[in-house]
Amino acid sequence: xxxxxxxxxxxxxxxxxxxxxxxxxxxxxxxxxxxxxxxxxxxxxxxxxxxxxxxxxxxxxxxxxxxxxxxxxxxxxxxxxxxxxxxxxxxxxxxxxxxxxxxxxxxxxxxxxxxxxxxxxxxxxxxxxxxxxxxxxxxxxxxxxxxxxxxxxxxxxxxxxxxxxxxxxxxxxxxxxxxxxxxxxxxxxxxxxxxxxxxxxxxxxxxxxxxxxxxxxxxxxxxxxxxxxxxxxxxxxxxxxxxxxxxxxxxxxxxxxxxxxxxxxxxxxxxxxxxxxxxxxxxxxxxxxxxxxxxxxxxxxxxxxxxxxxxxxxxxxxxxxxxxxxxxxxxxxxxxxxxxxxxxxxxxxxxxxxxxxxxxxxxxxxxxxxxxxxxxxxxxxxxxxxxxxxxxxxxxxxxxxxxxxxxxxxxxxxxxxxxxxxxxxxxxxxxxxxxxxxxxxxxxxxxxxxxxxxxxxxxxxxxxxxxxxxxxxxxxxxxxxxxxxxxxxxxxxxxxxxxxxxxxxxxxxxxx
Numbered sequence: 200x201x202x203x204x205x206x207x208x209x210x211x212x213x214x215x216x217x218x219x220x221x222x223x224x225x226x227x228x229x230x231x232x233x234x235x236x237x238x239x240x241x242x243x244x245x246x247x248x249x250x251x252x253x254x255x256x257x258x259x260x261x262x263x264x265x266x267x268x269x270x271x272x273x274x275x276x277x278x279x280x281x282x283x284x285x286x287x288x289x290x291x292x293x294x295x296x297x298x299x300x301x302x303x304x305x306x307x308x309x310x311x312x313x314x315x316x317x318x319x320x321x322x323x324x325x326x327x328x329x330x331x332x333x334x335x336x337x338x339x340x341x342x343x344x345x346x347x348x349x350x351x352x353x354x355x356x357x358x359x360x361x362x363x364x365x366x367x368x369x370x371x372x373x374x375x376x377x378x379x380x381x382x383x384x385x386x387x388x389x390x391x392x393x394x395x396x397x398x399x400x401x402x403x404x405x406x407x408x409x410x411x412x413x414x415x416x417x418x419x420x421x422x423x424x425x426x427x428x429x430x431x432x433x434x435x436x437x438x439x440x441x442x443x444x445x446x447x448x449x450x451x452x453x454x455x456x457x458x459x460x461x462x463x464x465x466x467x468x469x470x471x472x473x474x475x476x477x478x479x480x481x482x483x484x485x486x487x488x489x490x491x492x493x494x495x496x497x498x499x500x501x502x503x504x505x506x507x508x509x510x511x512x513x514x515x516x517x518x519x520x521x522x523x524x525x526x527x528x529x530x531x532x533x534x535x536x537x538x539x540x541x542x543x544x545x546x547x548x549x550x551x552x553x554x555x556x557x558x559x560x561x562x563x564x565x566x567x568x569x570x571x572x573x574x575x576x577x578x579x580x581x582x583x584x585x586x587x588x589x590x591x592x593x594x595x596x597x598x599x600x601x602x603x604x605x606x607x608x609x610x611x612x613x614x615x616x617x618x619x620x621x622x623x624x625x626x627x628x629x630x631x632x633x634x635x636x637x638x639x640x641x642x643x644x645x646x647x648x649x650x651x652x653x654x655x656x657x658x659x660x661x662x663x664x665x666x667x668x669x670x671x672x673x674x675x676x677x678x679x680x681x682x683x684x685x686x687x688x689x690x691x692x693x694x695x696x697x698x699x700x701x702x703x704x705x706x707x708x709x710x711x
Contacts, residue, residue: 230520231284231353232678234395235276236669238290238403238629239649240269241361241451243298244329245336252474255446257659258652259298266340268666268687269650273347275690279670285352286395290629290647291359291403296321297431297439298450299329317443321429326364330373345378348385354378355395356388359403359630360411363429366390366419387518391416392529392621394521398678399671400621402529404630404646407610409537410434410547410603411630416530417511418501427502433493433538437548440492441485447475451632451653452663470657486548490541497538521621528620532613537602547603552596559585559592607631615640625680627669634667636682636693645669645682667693 246259257263276285300318302310308324319325334341348354356374358365365371371388380386387393391413392402405411411434413419421430431439442450447470449455471478509523516523537543545551567581610628617626618640625643634648648667655661668690671680683690 229397230395231286232396232673233276233280233283233285234288234399234669234671234678235279235285236288236290236395236401236627236645236647236671237272237650237667238359238647239292239632239651240289241292241295241298241649241651242333242337242340243295244301244332246301252446254470254657255474257657258449258451258654260659263652263654263659266337268685269340270343271687272666272668272685273343275685275688276352277350279672279690286355287347287352288355288357288393288395288401288627290357290401290627291405292361292629292649292651293356293359294330294333294362294365295651296326296329296333296364297361297435298443299332300443301332303328318439320423321364321431322426323367323369326367326429327369327373329364330370331377334373334377341377345380348378348380353384354380354386355393355401356386357393357401357403358388358390358413358416360405360408360413360432360435363413363419363431363435366429389518390515392521393519394525394621394623396671396678397520398624399627399680400617400623400625401627402617404610404628405432406529406533407613408434408606408630409534409609410606412533412536414497414536415501415503417508417515417526418503420502421496421499422502423496423499430496430499430501432536433489433497433544433547436493436496437489440489441482444481444485445475445478447471447657449652449654449657449659451649451651452655454655454663483553486550490545490548490550493538493544494541497536525621529617532616532620534609543602546599547601552592552599555592555595559588563588607633611637611639611644614642614644618642624677625671627680632664634665634682634684634693643680645680647682 243259245261245264246256248257248260249255273287276287279285297318300316302315302319308322310319314320319329344354356362356365365374365388374388375386378386391406392400394400406413406416411432413432414430419429420427422428438450442448445456467478475481512523512526515526519526521529537547542551545554563581563585566584567578570576570580571578610631614626618624619642623642625645627645627647629647629649631646632649632651632653633646635644635646637644647669649664650666651664652659653663655663666685666687667682668685669680670683670690670692671678673679682693684693
């Protein structure tokens, strides 16, 4: 595929043996009668403990990362369906490329010092290496997923914001080689959604989050320094550049870094003062760099070939078991990326308050210098001026509210619209890490929460979240859906999406 710059834009198509999409098929095929949906596994590589900093990135240590529940879930799905074929939809953020900091040595490509500290940029060769590394660290899970497909079940990956690098053909080739599907259609990678059974729309949810939205799932590539890379949203860039350098914070749960002030003091004294005393400096320079990279890459034009657009839409529709009209409409439902408002991004990074404080100090210094030169007043008046202007700074700081917390409400406002576009009775998502089921405008909404290594403490002993999954199965007149909680051996129905919505009792995490 030829881009506007004259270079080749890769297009991650499925196996050549797959049946081509045809407009003559008015209703896409429905697939198995049973559908299971899980999301936000955040599978990454495993890091050895640092003897000098045993709590550093503890959530990536081998004794914390456990694939056992996922492996047992696959067996449980076979039991629930009584051996009938199951379509397992992995609804985004299954892999977490952003938390992979390791790099090959020696490498076939140049690696900067920043990449070795925070992780490699999302170029194809680098992303393929990360995919290979992640899969090699989870051999039991890979083998069980392969057996799951060999038993006649389907495996569907929907690309989320943390695994956007799945757009690369080389990354998908690594995935197919490792999972070894028995036939081409047993494994499908969908750009951003899937319609299951003709009645269920499955998405990750990041397309409705301004901080994590993929600008255009059909054209995810940009050109930086003459090389192609996947355009990363602001939230991912912040996680890679900032949180990868703050290993005492767990990126999968917001309570790890949003604490009351007394708890911050205890946290700093117990961990930060000894293991990362320059945390404030690390935050500042990575926040500034995050703002620069987010705006720079966010404003770059996508590489696209207008002559190939309709083919891309048809291919995406075939993989999603939808119509081209659904692909176009669902792509347009995406929210406006936050990077188009740099001040908004700066506010989320707290850089606006830092800049305002620096400006306040500069103004006080200039006024004090002028007064001292003209009338000889003492420098003590600088303190008086600073205290006089400080209330205005405090008032501004108190008025600042993060917009990230509104993501869940923003998503749920669009459920009815999504249901009408896809002509389905229910919508299933993840992304917010908050398992729930509700009903909006006559459309059932299920959020599958997360299965990530989210812990409320640095030592990773207090697990946060509930391993939930959506289960869609044949009912009396039509398929019915329920949100089930898996305890490691079996599952219980938390609530049916067709009945009265209840969300009490499910643990919460953070949007990722």
